[in-house]
Every structure is written in C-alpha cells, then in structure tokens.
Amino acid sequence: MPKKSYRQAINEAILLEMRRxxxxxxxxxxxxxxxxxxxxxxxxxxxxxxxxxxxxxxGEQRVLxxxxxxAGYIGAAIGAAAAGMRPIADLxxxxxxxxxxxxxxxxxxxxxxxxxxxxxxxxxxxxxIGAGLGIASQHSQVLYPIFSYFAxxxxxVPSGPYDAKGLLISAIRDNDPVIFCEHKLLYxxxxxxxxxxxxxxxxxANIVREGGDVTLVxxxxxxxxxxxxxxxLARDGIxxxxxxxxxxxxxxxxxxxxxxxxxxxxxxxxxxxxxxxxASEIAAVVxxxxxxxxxAPIVKVTPPYVPIPAAPNLEQLYIPDADQAVAAVRKVLEA
Numbered sequence: 266m267p268k269k270s271y272r273q274a275i276n277e278a279i280l281l282e283m284r285r286x287x288x289x290x291x292x293x294x295x296x297x298x299x300x301x302x303x304x305x306x307x308x309x310x311x312x313x314x315x316x317x318x319x320x321x322x323x324g325e326q327r328v329l330x331x332x333x334x335x336a337g338y339i340g341a342a343i344g345a346a347a348a349g350m351r352p353i354a355d356l357x358x359x360x361x362x363x364x365x366x367x368x369x370x371x372x373x374x375x376x377x378x379x380x381x382x383x384x385x386x387x388x389x390x391x392x393x394i395g396a397g398l399g400i401a402s403q404h405s406q407v408l409y410p411i412f413s414y415f416a417x418x419x420x421x422v423p424s425g426p427y428d429a430k431g432l433l434i435s436a437i438r439d440n441d442p443v444i445f446c447e448h449k450l451l452y453x454x455x456x457x458x459x460x461x462x463x464x465x466x467x468x469x470a471n472i473v474r475e476g477g478d479v480t481l482v483x484x485x486x487x488x489x490x491x492x493x494x495x496x497x498l499a500r501d502g503i504x505x506x507x508x509x510x511x512x513x514x515x516x517x518x519x520x521x522x523x524x525x526x527x528x529x530x531x532x533x534x535x536x537x538x539x540x541x542x543x544a545s546e547i548a549a550v551v552x553x554x555x556x557x558x559x560x561a562p563i564v565k566v567t568p569p570y571v572p573i574p575a576a577p578n579l580e581q582l583y584i585p586d587a588d589q590a591v592a593a594v595r596k597v598l599e600a
Contacts, residue, residue, distance in 0.1 A: 266457040272315050274426035274458050275391075275447065278433035279316065279353060281462050283323055286351060289437060291319060292329040292338055293355025293391075311355060313393070313452055335365040339390070343373050343442075346388040351437060356392035359408045359446065373442040374417035385440040389433070394422075395448040395486055395536060396568075396584050401575035407485070407537040410546065412444045413513040419443045419467055420514040424488035425451070426458050428511055431465030438464070448486040468515035472524075476504030479594050480524040482547055483534040484510060487585060491534045494590035505532075505594060513543055521547065522555045529560035530597040534590050539567040561600035564593040 269277070283289045297320040298309030310317025320328040331338035335356065342354040356362065362369060369390070376386045396405040412420045419441055423429040429447070436443040473488060474495055483491035488509045495505040506524050510517055525531050531551055535544040544565040551563060566585045574580050 268455045269458040271426045272452040274430035278430045282437045289351045291353045297328045297330040339365040339368045346386045353389045358404045359392040374415045388442045389436045393449045394446045397450040402572040405573045422485045435464045467512045470517035470520040471509040473507040476506040479530040480528045481505045482508045487534045493587040526558040531563045532593045534566040561597040
C-alpha cells in the first residue's frame with residue numbers, strides 16, 4: 266500500500282469524489298491559485314497547497330476562486346447545497362468562522378430541522394486548525410468545540426492521512442453540513458493510504474493503542490503527543506490505552522466509557538482551550554455516566570487560558586506536549 270501525506274490524502278479524496286459526482290464543486294480563496302485572474306493558473310492550491318492540481322482537471326467552473334468574503338462564499342455554498350449541489354467550501358483558517366457565523370450556525374446547521382426534513386444541506390466545510398506555525402491567535406485556534414455545540418453540524422477531526430481520506434469522502438457524501446478540521450502541522454505526516462475510495466463512519470472512535478492502566482483520550486495532532494507519552498511510559502511498565510474519537514459530533518462515548526471501565530483512570534489531551542473545550546465535555550460525560558468506574562480524578566491536559574502567542578518560544582509553551590501528558594498519567598496513577 267502506498268504511503269501518502271495528510272495533504273495528499275485530502276487532495277485525493279476531493280479528486281476522487283469530484284470524478285465520481287459532477288455535483289461536487291470546490292470553492293474558496295485561492296483554491297484554484299490565480300486561475301481566471303490573469304496570473305499563474307494553479308499557483309497556490311490554497312495557502313498550504315492542499316487543492317493544487319484540481320483546477321487543471323475540473324476547470325474553473327467546478328474549482329472556484331472566490332472573493333475574500335467568507336460570508337459571501339459560505340452563504341453561496343449553502344445555497345448551492347440547498348439547490349442540489351455538493352459543495353466543498355474551504356474556510357482556510359477556522360478562526361475566520363466569526364465572519365460567517367450566521368451562515369454556518371443559523372442557516373446550514375438548522376436548515377434541515379427548520380424545514381421539517383424536506384430539504385438537506387450536503388455541504389462540507391474544510392478548515393485548518395492548530396498552533397505551531399507562529400502565525401498568532403487569529404490563525405492558530407482550535408475551535409471544533411464551538412462547532413460541536415450546534416445541533417445539525419457534524420464535526421470531524423482526523424489525526425492522520427488514512428483517517429483524513431476516509432472521513433473526507435464520507436463527509437462529501439453525507440447529506441448534512443460537515444465541518445472537516447485539518448491540523449496544519451499534520452500536512453507532512455505520511456502513512457499507508459489506499460489508492461481507491463473508502464469510507465470511515467462518523468461516531469466510531471479508533472483505539473490507537475491498547476493498555477490496561479490509564480485511558481488517554483486525544484484528538485487531532487494531540488493523538489501523536491499522547492502516543493509519544495504512552496511510548497515513554499511503557500518503558501516504565503505503564504500501559505496506556507489511547508482513544509482517538511475522530512469525530513466530536515457524533516462523539517463515540519461508548520468506546521471511551523468501555524475503556525475507562527477497564528482502566529479506572531482517564532487523562533484527556535486536547536489542544537482546544539481549558540474552558541468549555543472537548544476535554545471538559547469528555548470529562549463531564551465520563552463523570553456523569555461512568556463515575557463508578559473511576560479510581561482517581563480525571564485529569565485534563567490543555568493549553569492555558571490565554572490567546573495563542575506569536576513568538577515561537579511562547580507558542581511552544583502554549584501547546585500541550587508529551588511531558589505534560591506523562592506527568593498527568595503519573596498523577597492519576599499516584600491518586
């Protein structure tokens with residue numbers, strides 16, 4: 266099986282779905298990279314080159330460079346979905362959702378429910394999350410907890426190339442609006458990915474590593490931080506079970522609870538904030554539905570409650586790391 270990067274897997278998922286269904290279109294800022302502007306066609310493919318090459322096969326009628334107006338093109342994508350298309354809208358950075366919040370949470374999320382199921386919004390919004398590139402607070406947040414709050418949206422947070430391709434194909438084929446969160450520090454990560462199409466169902470967590478001492482729940486890039494911590498702890502005879510939910514809506518609480526029942530201890534590693542983030546939500550679910558399983562208090566490993574710094578040294582202090590995860594596991598074991 267060939268090895269592919271996270272970037273390649275996402276590009277391939279879009280390519281295959283656009284070939285399969287002529288109703289699938291791609292729209293966003295620079296996704297065609299200057300096509301139609303008099304500049305070099307296909308020069309960009311988005312700010313990190315994810316959609317490069319698509320305009321050459323599908324043309325400017327299906328790969329549309331939009332004006333710099335998130336409210337405009339997200340609204341247009343919702344209208345296109347209501348009319349029978351399957352648009353993929355590139356929100357670029359998830360921080361920009363504030364510009365189109367009404368379109369996402371009041372229109373896309375509620376449309377199917379408010380019209381009594383008579384129409385659907387088969388819309389996929391791709392967006393980048395995460396710190397680590399030194400581009401400050403307005404381009405580095407992790408906002409999937411905000412999207413997860415609103416009933417009607419499905420929220421996906423793939424941690425690697427294999428999951429990214431399968432989840433994105435599932436998203437494009439889904440009849441509900443989906444927010445697809447790509448961590449910008451994962452684009453160069455590679456793993457084995459099939460050439461053909463495949464689907465990964467929503468709401469089914471991946472057990473990344475089995476272990477009987479502590480349950481580690483982690484999302485997106487933090488899965489790799491948790492894996493590094495677990496490998497270090499294993500050298501001391503401590504075996505962690507790592508659960509990657511893969512989707513926050515729907516959330517596979519059954520797998521998390523089954524693991525906590527077996528280990529009795531829970532550590533959650535999450536790059537979203539400490540207040541009202543996914544770590545808080547998962548902790549609340551386990552405390553409410555699995556309190557009797559716990560042998561120690563739940564520990565959350567999250568960033569501090571501050572805006573994300575631009576200075577590289579401060580940004581690295583902001584992002585949860587393996588040292589913090591190791592310390593959290595030792596803390597619940599000592600308790």
